[in-house]
Structures are given as structure tokens and as C-alpha cells.
Amino acid sequence: MADREREPGGLPPPPRPAATPATSDGGDDGNALGRLVPAPLRELLRARPLLVRRPVWGQRHGRHAAARAGLGLDFRDHRAYVPGDDPRRLDWRAVARRERLVLRRTESEDELSLVLVLDGGGGMAYGEGPQQKLAYAHAIAGGLAWMAHRQGDPVGLSLGRQQAVDVSLTRPRSGRERLSALAQRLTEAPPLGRCPWISLMNEVAPRLPRRSLVVVLSDLLDPGMRSDDADEVQDELLRGLAQLRARQHDVVIVQVLHPDELTFPWAERSMLRFEDLRELRAPLEAPGRSLRDEYLRRLAAHLHALDDRCEAEGLVLVRVSTGQPVQDAFMGMLARLAGEAGAATVEVEVPA
Amino acid sequence: MTLLAPALLLGLLGLAAPVIAHLLGREPPQPIRFAAMRFLHATERSSTQRRAIQDWPLLIVRLLLLALLVVVLTRPSSTEQTGVAVVGEPHDAVVLVDASRSMELRVDGRSLLEHAIDQVDGLLASLPPGSRVGLLTTDPDGPREEPSADPDVVRDALERWKTDGHPRAGAWTMAEALPGATALLQRVEGERPRVVYAVGDATARGLGSLPKAAEGGALVVPVPAIDAEQPRPEHVAIEQAHWEPAPELDPRAMRIQAALRRHPASSLDDAAPERRVPVVLRVGDTELARTEVVLPFGELVPVEFTHTLSSEQDLAPAVIALDVPDDPMPSDDTRHLWLAADDAIEVVVVNGDPSELRAHDEVWFLSTAVGVGDDEQRLRLRSLAPDQLESRVREQGRQAFRDVDVLVLANLRAPSPDVAPTIVEQVHRGMGLWITVGDRVQADAYNARLGELLPLRMREAVRVGTAPGRTEARAEGMAPADLAHPAFRGLRGDLGLTGTRARRVMLLEPDPQREHQIALSFTSGAPALLTREVGVGRVALLTTSIDRDWADLPLRPGFVPMISSMLGYLASADGGGGTGQLVAGEVRHFRTEQAITITTPTGQQLSLAPDDEGQAVLEDTYVPGHYRVDIGDTQSVLSVAVDPVESDTQWQALDPTPLQDGERRHVAVAVPRWRGLWWLIGLLLAAEAVLRLRSRWGGQPARRG
Structure with a gap:
């Protein structure tokens, strides 16, 4: 199984842990996914479906409205009979009215392919406990995966960390085994190094089924691989996501930020030493008071630019703060997926 | 002001240490592992602030601490010309130190006896080489050192004696002790001049009682413990205390009377003409009465309490005391009495x-x-x-x-x-x-x-x-x-x-x-x-x-x-009245044919055996208070009080020193001035701790990624 799922250019999958019993709803505390998704969120999602705004194009029958006609019960339209069509699908009443052979077409419901693209770089390690950005992203990813699994949709996961990509689980699969493997991969991949976004998107894009739901979870604060190419990489990433959107995929960017990153609480005169979690930039020693205003201005400019770019490209950007309850953030994201309007939910207070 | 160890002033160079520590040895910055480093940019201001002194009050306090510590180590002292007059040629001398109760008076925070010992130090330092010096005090049990060439013998003896809690009541007057001093001098062979340096206060029982010359031709040189011009505080004393039956009130009632005196200070310029002094009567362990007495200077002011002994009580210890905690001579603020149903x-x-x-x-x-x-x-x-x-x-x-x-x-x-x-x-x-x-x-x-x-x-x-x-x-x-x-x-x-x-x-x-x-x-x-x-x-x-x-x-x-x-x-002499009072140091005879046991106010028990004539003698009556005497199955009591004459701190005019000017030696005595600095150091240490805590609590706790 490991060899079969190994993808060229990707990281070798981590050793598979001993088989753990997985329940049908993935909600047991003993389950790895159960540890990722907080109990209040699991309780909230228990009877809630995962819906997307646009029709899907799944390979198998599912619960989502399909973009093509199929074998459903709801009437779609008629079309002229051509040789080779199944004569059982002739609508005899319509034939009588129109005096020519016509076929009856019905709506189809397909499965939705969910692909989670997770930033596993060191920057996601900021925060402690449930407020750690990666833990928060895991909760959202786990919640989505659990919802998809419950309604039979296939799920895939791509991970970028330590300057490498892991696309061994990118191709969506359904079933408990996939859910268990996905949870295991999340829990065994601590945040480290940098996420190579360009490589990751290049690896993920060919593996996406038609009309997939691509959910990107990252802080999108410093996506570069060098200290001077952050803007360039970010631009390339958004361009790649826009291309996915153009190929009929639903793309959702979940930007996970910590309250400290939004407010910069170090306003004292004491000397601080800032060290880069991504191990990319040089440490900086300065009193917090002298850094705060400029930081908040630059961050606000960055977030506004991101908002504008996503809106222009048709990407859904959901910005969450780990200081808010994860169920609130999750429900906001579901609303955006269902087509409700809304901007990024978290703002930066820029000093005057 | 002089420094006993001036070389230690080099320690002031150490003042540079905290400055350097503040400039270079600043505390390590709090590390924060952060994700949004992309948006952090150091400004010009932050880079210059790293070299600036961040906590001026703390630096100043630490500098003061170091400076004071160095100053204390150099032992600053002031040299005072004591004006001690000594015979200019080598001679034999005995230092006679007044140990009477009046030397307990505290002047400038120290007792007159401590001042007197300082004078003795200066005197010993100024003796001409070759002199021999001995020691005698007016304390009958005090040290007695025959003249020797080593003045440290006198110093050591004085130091040991001082730690025993002197001065005390019942000491000799200086005049009474003078023959003992001359007797010490007469044991020294040779024809050199013989001098008695009498060190004490100039009261009637102190230097004021001395003649100009002692027996045997010894010269008597009075050395006041302090200068006559130095201000001396006032103090109050109970000079008399007794009681008498008051049958008109109750068959077991009695009037307890005391007489108080306010001894004036050396200068009456700043003194209030009248002073209110609380007086307390205690019987047993119970405070029975408290009143206030207005005391003018010098006059004997009576105060009277009445008390009725209970029917079960034939004998009770009573104390009349002045509630004046800051009195510079507290030993005469208390009088002890035995109250008895029958004491005529x-x-x-x-x-x-x-x-x-x-x-x-x-x-x-x-x-x-x-x-x-x-x-x-x-x-x-x-x-x-x-x-x-x-x-x-x-x-x-x-x-x-x-x-x-x-x-x-x-x-x-x-x-x-x-x-x-x-x-x-x-x-x-x-x-x-x-x-x-x-x-x-x-x-x-x-x-x-x-x-x-x-x-x-x-x-x-x-x-x-x-x-x-x-x-x-x-x-x-x-x-x-x-x-x-x-x-x-x-x-x-x-x-x-x-x-x-x-x-x-x-x-x-x-x-x-x-x-x-x-x-x-x-x-x-x-x-x-x-x-x-x-x-x-x-x-x-x-x-x-x-x-x-x-x-x-x-x-x-x-x-x-x-x-x-x-x-x-x-x-x-016969214990007339049954509850007789003795003055401290007074001898009491008992007629008895069996051993008696005396319980002193300190709880000590003395056993006295009668001599061949059937008399037992109690000589150790130096501690004021209540005494109990057990003679077989019978028990009697007596109380000991300080002789009011010993409370008289009025200075007498002394004759000029008999030494000629050519024989005077002015000795510079080093008076330590560094002891008070320790208090200042303690205060600065407390301030330093407060500043450090304030600095620590004022900072934002670090958050770690």
C-alpha cells in the first residue's frame, strides 16, 4: 500500500502506525481525527452537510448536484434521439406531442472531491495549546474531512513542510482507511521549515479530479523560500490558485492567524529578540514599542492586498483568528462555501 | 573626620562596575519565536536605545550602595580632642572609675559610664612611656588591677566589667573608694609621682566628693566623663515610698505614698516648666491604679494611692513605678514595697x-x-x-x-x-x-x-x-x-x-x-x-x-x-515594722539560730548560716526589689530601693585640674562614625530590591512560539 501511494518527487510517507479502530463517524476520542477536532466542533457538525455553491463533477453518485445529466429522478430536459441511445429513456408522451423521437434527461448527483492543502511550515507553530495555528488548522481540516467522509465524499491531503511536499494522499479517496491515514499524517507532521508553495501547487494541480473543492490552510504571512522572494511566491501561489478556479475547482483559502500577529502586544520598552519560526530570516533585537506601529501598518497593507487579489481572482478567502472559537470560524467558512457573501472575518487595527 | 583605613578608598574605583554593567551587561532580551518576521523592521531609535542606561534610579541606588560600603570599610572616625590632662613625666597611676547609679544617665544615646570608658581609653593612650597604671572602680565587686606597665590590662578589665551590666546601685562614693586607690598605689615601689585619675560624673557622690589630694600624697585628677558644657537630659525619679495604715477607711486599708522629683537638665532654656508624668501602682502582677503627676523642676511632689488588702492576704508585694519609657535613667523609676496587715x-x-x-x-x-x-x-x-x-x-x-x-x-x-x-x-x-x-x-x-x-x-x-x-x-x-x-x-x-x-x-x-x-x-x-x-x-x-x-x-x-x-x-536594725526597707548595698543582720534562705528579686536563693553569736548577715542587697526571708517555718520580707541620693545628677562645680598646663596632654580619640552608615546601607538595599521588583513586574511576559 505504501509503495502504491508513493508519488514521484514527494516525501516518503511517514511510517504507518499500528492500525487503530476507526468508528464510522470518526468522532471517538480514541481516534486520531477525534483528537484533532475539538469536541464542541464535532457536536456542532454532527447533522450538518458539507455543501458547495456550484455543481460538481464526480466520478460516482453522490449527494451534490452534478454539472451533467444523469440517472436521477428530477427532470432536466429533452433531447433528440440519436442512434445508439437507450430506447428505454424515450419519453413517449413527448414523442406523441412532438411526433419525433426525443429522450428524457434527468438531473444527476455526484460526489464531491475534497482536497486539503496544508501549510506545515514552521510559521504555523506559533501559539500554544488550542491557539497554535497548526492545531487550529488541523481542527478545520479534520472537521471538513470528517463531514466529507460522513457523506461519502473522497478526501485528499497535500502537505508542504521542511522545504518538501507530501502529495502521497493528494488523490481523493473515501472510506475509513483514508480518513484514518489522513488523521495519522496530520498528527505525525510537526510544523517545520518552510512550505514550498510553487512545488506543492505544481504537484497538486495534476492530481485534482474535476471540479474539486480545494481548501488551502495557511497563515500566508511569509510564503517565500528565501528572505527576498515572499512577494513573488505569494503572487505565483495566487496565480496558481486562480488557474485552479478557472478550471472549475472551488478554491477556498483559510488564512489562520494568531491574535499576537494581529495585535502585536509587545508595546513595552524591554528589549525583545524575535526569531523566525521558519528559520529563514535573521533574528531581530529591539524594544517592542519601536516595532509595533510599523509592523501593524505593514501587516494591514499585506492583508488588504490579499483581500483585493482574492476578490479579483474569484477565490474565497476566509481569515480566522485562533483567538476565536474554532466552531465559529468553521461555521463562517461553511457559509462562504454555500455561497453566502462575506469578507474576511478578522481585521487588523492599524495605529493612527 | 579621618579614615582609619584610607587605602580602601581605592575601592571607589569599583563604582565603575555598575555603570559598565548597566551599559554592557544588560539583561538578555526575551526571545520570541515569531512567524510574521516579514513585517518587522528595526527603527533607528531602537538601535541607539541598546546603549542607553535604561534605569537611572536603580543605577544611582547601586552606586550609592557601593560608595557607602567602601566608606564604611575605610572606617571613618572623627578625632576629638579629649582634653585629658596627665602628668607629663612617667608616673604610677590608678584609674578610679565611678560605678554609681548616676553613671547610668544616658547622654547622646550612651550612658555616662560608656563615655567614661572612652575617656579612660584616651587617658591610657596619653600616658607617658614608662608609666604604670592600675584600675579600681567604686563597685565593691568591681575589678581591681594593680599598677602595671601594660595599659591593656586596664582596658580588658574594664571591658569585661562593662559587659556585666554595670553601673549599679549601692556603689561607694568616689571619696569612699579613694583610699582603695591610694592603697593600690602604695604597693608600687619607687619614688615616682603617684596619681589617681578619677573618671566619673561631677555629682555630689562622684567627682564632687573628692579631695584634691589623697592619703600618701597621691595627686587626685578629676576627669569628667563628659564636658561640663555638654547638654545633659532631665530625668524623673521616685525618691521616697512608704505606706501607712488607713483604719478610717477600712481595717485593712492603707495609704501608699511616694515622693517624685524631676531632676533638671543641664540647661533649662528649652525645658517645659511643668511635666506630666504617669505613675502606676501595681500589687502583685496587677496594675491597680494609674495617675498623672505634674512635676516642676527640683521640687519633691507627693503622690498617694489607697489600697485595701483582701482578707486572705496578709502580705503583698507592691510596686510604684513611673511610666516614662524614655527616661534616661530608668533604674530610679521604680520602688518596691511590701504591704502588710500589721507593720508598726x-x-x-x-x-x-x-x-x-x-x-x-x-x-x-x-x-x-x-x-x-x-x-x-x-x-x-x-x-x-x-x-x-x-x-x-x-x-x-x-x-x-x-x-x-x-x-x-x-x-x-x-x-x-x-x-x-x-x-x-x-x-x-x-x-x-x-x-x-x-x-x-x-x-x-x-x-x-x-x-x-x-x-x-x-x-x-x-x-x-x-x-x-x-x-x-x-x-x-x-x-x-x-x-x-x-x-x-x-x-x-x-x-x-x-x-x-x-x-x-x-x-x-x-x-x-x-x-x-x-x-x-x-x-x-x-x-x-x-x-x-x-x-x-x-x-x-x-x-x-x-x-x-x-x-x-x-x-x-x-x-x-x-x-x-x-x-x-x-x-x-531589727527589721522594725516587719517589712523594712533597705537601700541598695545596705547590710542586714538577722538574729537566728538556724540557717536562713533569702530569695532575691531575680529568683536566686541565698543560704545564710548564723555565726557563733547567732547572727546571719545579708550583704548582697544590690538588686532593688522584693526579698523573701525564710527562717525555719517563719517567713519575713524586706524590700531594697535605690538610695535617692544616687539619682541626683546635678553637677557640681569642679576645681580646676591640679596639673599645670605644661603637663596637659590633649589626646585625639578616634570616635567611630561608621556605625550609623550601616542603617543607610540597609535602607538602600531595600530600595534596590523594590526598584528591581518594579522593573521586573513592569515588563511584558514573553510569549514563545
Whole structure:
């Protein structure tokens, strides 16, 4: 199984842990996914479906409205009979009215392919406990995966960390085994190094089924691989996501930020030493008071630019703060997926 | 101001350490692992701030701490010219240090004794090389060092003695201790000059009591513990305390009376004319009463409490105390008394010349004097005719004097030959005897029968002016009383007897071998009132009549206190009154045939064994307070008080030092000035801790990614 799922250019999958019993709803505390998704969120999602705004194009029958006609019960339209069509699908009443052979077409419901693209770089390690950005992203990813699994949709996961990509689980699969493997991969991949976004998107894009739901979870604060190419990489990433959107995929960017990153609480005169979690930039020693205003201005400019770019490209950007309850953030994201309007939910207070 | 270790000033270079530490050795910055480093940019201001001093108050406090520490280590001292005058050539000397209670007075936060020891240090340092010096104090149990060439012997002895808690009550006067000092000097061989350096206060019992020269030709150099110009504080004292029954209130009620005095400071410029002083009466462990007394300067102000003993209580320890915690001389702020249901002095007067005319009746004057004011309840007077006395003695023998504390033979011709031995025996065993003369007295009979009791033997009664060489005067005046006499202890000033005119007196035989003390004398120098201690008892002899036959003594205002004091003195040898008071250092004799146990105020128990004559002697009465005496199954008590004379801190004018100017040596004595700096260092340490805590709590706790 490991060899079969190994993808060229990707990281070798981590050793598979001993088989753990997985329940049908993935909600047991003993389950790895159960540890990722907080109990209040699991309780909230228990009877809630995962819906997307646009029709899907799944390979198998599912619960989502399909973009093509199929074998459903709801009437779609008629079309002229051509040789080779199944004569059982002739609508005899319509034939009588129109005096020519016509076929009856019905709506189809397909499965939705969910692909989670997770930033596993060191920057996601900021925060402690449930407020750690990666833990928060895991909760959202786990919640989505659990919802998809419950309604039979296939799920895939791509991970970028330590300057490498892991696309061994990118191709969506359904079933408990996939859910268990996905949870295991999340829990065994601590945040480290940098996420190579360009490589990751290049690896993920060919593996996406038609009309997939691509959910990107990252802080999108410093996506570069060098200290001077952050803007360039970010631009390339958004361009790649826009291309996915153009190929009929639903793309959702979940930007996970910590309250400290939004407010910069170090306003004292004491000397601080800032060290880069991504191990990319040089440490900086300065009193917090002298850094705060400029930081908040630059961050606000960055977030506004991101908002504008996503809106222009048709990407859904959901910005969450780990200081808010994860169920609130999750429900906001579901609303955006269902087509409700809304901007990024978290703002930066820029000093005057 | 000088520094004893100036080289340590180099330590001030260490002041650079905290400055460098503040500039370079700043605390490590709090590390924060952060994700949004992309948006962090150091400004110009932050880079310059790293070199700036961030906490000026903390730096200043630390610099002050270091500087003070260095200054303390250099031991700054001020050199004071002590003005100690010493003989310029090598000589033999004894330092005589005043250890009396008045040296307890605190001046500038230190007792006079500590000042005196400083003076001794300066004096020892200024002695010419080759001198030998010894030590004596007025403390009877104090150190005694024979002159030696090593002054450290004196220093060490003084240091050891000081740690024993001196000065103390009951010390000798300087004049009394001077013979001991000269005796030490006389043991030194050689013909070098001999000097006694007397170091103490200039009170009447201190340097004021010294003569200019001592026996053996030793020079006496008074060295005041402090300069006469140095301000001395005022203090308050309880000078007298006694009680008397108050039967008009309750059969077991008593009045407890004390007399307070406010001893003035050296300067009255800033002193309030009157001062309110709280006075407390405690019986047992209970504070029974508290009042306030307004004290002017110098006057003796009485205060009186009343108390009723409970029916179960025949004896209770009482304390009268001044509640003045900051008094510079606290030891005289407390007086101890034993309150007893029965504590009267039994006086028997044998009237040798009864008369129906009051002016010529001895007993009437005596009983009147005893009945005045307070003494009526304390003294119980009984009168006997001579034949009554003789018949009782013949019938009962020694038991006739069983309850008698004082026997007064007033103008009695002489006790009969068979009665006299009993009287002699009783006096030896502690009874007081007072003989007053008159027309009926037969001098020869007294000399023959009571000769061993008399302070001086009688010669004859003469009219004033008829004595050889005294033809010009027709009456003899009375000289001021000798207040140093134990009978007049506690009395002050003129007793009011100097106006006395005596027309007839009893001449006495001079006898230098016979020990006696003169309490009163005539202006001619002839003794008027003499006392003698015989065995355990005391005897007094008045050389004129106690009525108006020979003198107008009873008409003088001092007659009543003189009678009261003398009767009390004569009775106290026998513990008259049962709850007698002693002054500190006074010896007490007990008639007993078995060992007795004394419990002192400190709880110590002393065992005294009687000698061959059946007397046990209590000498260790230096601690004021309540004493209990257990003699077999019987128990008695006594209390010890500080002699009020020792509270007198009034300085006397001293004669100029007998040394010539050429022999004076001004010695620079190093007075330590660094001790107070330790307090300042402690305060700065506390401030430094507060500043550090403020700095630590003021910062934002680090958050880690």
C-alpha cells in the first residue's frame, strides 16, 4: 500500500502506525481525527452537510448536484434521439406531442472531491495549546474531512513542510482507511521549515479530479523560500490558485492567524529578540514599542492586498483568528462555501 | 573626620562596575519565536536605545550602595580632642572609675559610664612611656588591677566589667573608694609621682566628693566623663515610698505614698516648666491604679494611692513605678514595697521626769511628734515609768522587750543595775536604744551600766558659756545636719534645726577608739546627736534634752522628721515594722539560730548560716526589689530601693585640674562614625530590591512560539 501511494518527487510517507479502530463517524476520542477536532466542533457538525455553491463533477453518485445529466429522478430536459441511445429513456408522451423521437434527461448527483492543502511550515507553530495555528488548522481540516467522509465524499491531503511536499494522499479517496491515514499524517507532521508553495501547487494541480473543492490552510504571512522572494511566491501561489478556479475547482483559502500577529502586544520598552519560526530570516533585537506601529501598518497593507487579489481572482478567502472559537470560524467558512457573501472575518487595527 | 583605613578608598574605583554593567551587561532580551518576521523592521531609535542606561534610579541606588560600603570599610572616625590632662613625666597611676547609679544617665544615646570608658581609653593612650597604671572602680565587686606597665590590662578589665551590666546601685562614693586607690598605689615601689585619675560624673557622690589630694600624697585628677558644657537630659525619679495604715477607711486599708522629683537638665532654656508624668501602682502582677503627676523642676511632689488588702492576704508585694519609657535613667523609676496587715514600729518611752507641765514632759513632745501626720500609724508609742520598766524586766526578763523595736530612755537617771544587762543584751540582739539626757541623768551611772552601748561616754552636764573657753556665749546653736548619716537618708536640705538654741548640754569623753557617727552637732563642734552600732542593734545619744528643759529643740520644724527618721533608723536594725526597707548595698543582720534562705528579686536563693553569736548577715542587697526571708517555718520580707541620693545628677562645680598646663596632654580619640552608615546601607538595599521588583513586574511576559 505504501509503495502504491508513493508519488514521484514527494516525501516518503511517514511510517504507518499500528492500525487503530476507526468508528464510522470518526468522532471517538480514541481516534486520531477525534483528537484533532475539538469536541464542541464535532457536536456542532454532527447533522450538518458539507455543501458547495456550484455543481460538481464526480466520478460516482453522490449527494451534490452534478454539472451533467444523469440517472436521477428530477427532470432536466429533452433531447433528440440519436442512434445508439437507450430506447428505454424515450419519453413517449413527448414523442406523441412532438411526433419525433426525443429522450428524457434527468438531473444527476455526484460526489464531491475534497482536497486539503496544508501549510506545515514552521510559521504555523506559533501559539500554544488550542491557539497554535497548526492545531487550529488541523481542527478545520479534520472537521471538513470528517463531514466529507460522513457523506461519502473522497478526501485528499497535500502537505508542504521542511522545504518538501507530501502529495502521497493528494488523490481523493473515501472510506475509513483514508480518513484514518489522513488523521495519522496530520498528527505525525510537526510544523517545520518552510512550505514550498510553487512545488506543492505544481504537484497538486495534476492530481485534482474535476471540479474539486480545494481548501488551502495557511497563515500566508511569509510564503517565500528565501528572505527576498515572499512577494513573488505569494503572487505565483495566487496565480496558481486562480488557474485552479478557472478550471472549475472551488478554491477556498483559510488564512489562520494568531491574535499576537494581529495585535502585536509587545508595546513595552524591554528589549525583545524575535526569531523566525521558519528559520529563514535573521533574528531581530529591539524594544517592542519601536516595532509595533510599523509592523501593524505593514501587516494591514499585506492583508488588504490579499483581500483585493482574492476578490479579483474569484477565490474565497476566509481569515480566522485562533483567538476565536474554532466552531465559529468553521461555521463562517461553511457559509462562504454555500455561497453566502462575506469578507474576511478578522481585521487588523492599524495605529493612527 | 579621618579614615582609619584610607587605602580602601581605592575601592571607589569599583563604582565603575555598575555603570559598565548597566551599559554592557544588560539583561538578555526575551526571545520570541515569531512567524510574521516579514513585517518587522528595526527603527533607528531602537538601535541607539541598546546603549542607553535604561534605569537611572536603580543605577544611582547601586552606586550609592557601593560608595557607602567602601566608606564604611575605610572606617571613618572623627578625632576629638579629649582634653585629658596627665602628668607629663612617667608616673604610677590608678584609674578610679565611678560605678554609681548616676553613671547610668544616658547622654547622646550612651550612658555616662560608656563615655567614661572612652575617656579612660584616651587617658591610657596619653600616658607617658614608662608609666604604670592600675584600675579600681567604686563597685565593691568591681575589678581591681594593680599598677602595671601594660595599659591593656586596664582596658580588658574594664571591658569585661562593662559587659556585666554595670553601673549599679549601692556603689561607694568616689571619696569612699579613694583610699582603695591610694592603697593600690602604695604597693608600687619607687619614688615616682603617684596619681589617681578619677573618671566619673561631677555629682555630689562622684567627682564632687573628692579631695584634691589623697592619703600618701597621691595627686587626685578629676576627669569628667563628659564636658561640663555638654547638654545633659532631665530625668524623673521616685525618691521616697512608704505606706501607712488607713483604719478610717477600712481595717485593712492603707495609704501608699511616694515622693517624685524631676531632676533638671543641664540647661533649662528649652525645658517645659511643668511635666506630666504617669505613675502606676501595681500589687502583685496587677496594675491597680494609674495617675498623672505634674512635676516642676527640683521640687519633691507627693503622690498617694489607697489600697485595701483582701482578707486572705496578709502580705503583698507592691510596686510604684513611673511610666516614662524614655527616661534616661530608668533604674530610679521604680520602688518596691511590701504591704502588710500589721507593720508598726513599737516604741517604748521610759519617762524619767514625768511632769504635769507639757513643756517639761519628754513623753508629751515625743508622742506629739510621733502623732503628727503619717507617723501616727507607723509608730506605736507606749510610755512607762522607770519602776514599771524595772518590775517588768525583773518579772519577765528578756521577754519584757519581746515586741519592743526601740527603747527610749528619756531623762532617766540610769537603768538599775539589774535591768541594764538585759537592755545591753537586747541591743546586741537588734533592739534600738535612744538615750536623751536631762537634769536627772547621772553620767557615771550610765557609763558604768550602759558604757559599752554609748557612742561616747558621758562626762558631765554643763551650762553653755560656763564650759572652759566658752564664756562668751549663753546658748549653743545647731549646725546643719549631716545628711550622709544613714538615719537621715532620703531627707534633703536644711532639716530646720539650725535655729535651735541649747542652754545646757552633756559633755562627752573623746574616744577615738570608739566607733560612732555624729548625726547632729552644735555650732561649736560638740556632738549633739550620736549613733553607734552595737552588735545587731543601734544606739543613739542626744546630748541635750528632748523637751524644753535644756533646749528649744522641740519647737523647731525639723524636730518631727528628726524623731521619725531616728526612730525608724533605730528600729530598722531589727527589721522594725516587719517589712523594712533597705537601700541598695545596705547590710542586714538577722538574729537566728538556724540557717536562713533569702530569695532575691531575680529568683536566686541565698543560704545564710548564723555565726557563733547567732547572727546571719545579708550583704548582697544590690538588686532593688522584693526579698523573701525564710527562717525555719517563719517567713519575713524586706524590700531594697535605690538610695535617692544616687539619682541626683546635678553637677557640681569642679576645681580646676591640679596639673599645670605644661603637663596637659590633649589626646585625639578616634570616635567611630561608621556605625550609623550601616542603617543607610540597609535602607538602600531595600530600595534596590523594590526598584528591581518594579522593573521586573513592569515588563511584558514573553510569549514563545
